[in-house]
Amino acid sequence: MTIKKILFNDPILDKISSKIELPSLTKTNDIYLDLLEVIISQQLSGKVAKVIYNRFLMLFENSYPKPEILREIDDKMLRKVGLSNAKTNYVKNLANFAITNDISINSIDSLNDDEIIELLTKIKGVGKWSVEMILIFSLLRTDIFPYDDLVIKKSIIDVYGIKKEGNQLIEKMISISDKWKPNRSLASRYLWANYDLKIREKEIG
Incomplete structure (x- = not known):
């Protein structure tokens, strides 16, 4: 079962989400x-x-x-x-x-x-x-943005062409993610999936 598509008010992320199917998640009991x-x-x-x-x-x-x-x-x-x-x-x-x-x-x-x-x-x-x-x-909380996650950083740098580093990079990432509220958790999942997809495509050649 896949999740329902939503728009993120962001053409770049909307394009990514249009080509990736994410599996649904089940809430934990432990x-x-x-x-x-x-x-x-x-x-x-x-x-x-x-x-x-x-x-x-x-x-x-x-x-x-x-x-x-x-x-x-x-x-x-x-x-x-x-x-x-x-x-x-x-x-x-x-x-x-x-x-x-x-x-x-x-x-x-x-x-x-x-x-x-x-x-x-x-x-x-x-x-x-x-x-x-x-x-x-x-817990399936919907608006979490793990900006310290290494893959999230790499994915955003790649798809948004960011040249900044350190705190300036974090500030830019947070600024971009503001457009995704209140669905930043889902946006993050798409960024992870997109990064994995690009890695697989490189391996295939």
């Missing part, structure tokens, strides 16, 4: 589990991240890392399935946070976007980008 996957996937390719995440899940009964179990598991077991020392600490930080804080879907979804970012970035190892991925792909 923020804790999704955060674990985001942490484990950080700075890894999609394929490698999936392999390590699945190995991680297999360490636990019913493939579910209950927080009380995860925080007590031997670090060596986590490193053996592919987690770095840092990520081993990060997933345990999340487990401890989940034990002492309510991060159920009902609790989290009652908060606005900024409140969710403020809450979840208290977990060491969970940064703003990680929470933005949760907002877009798990």
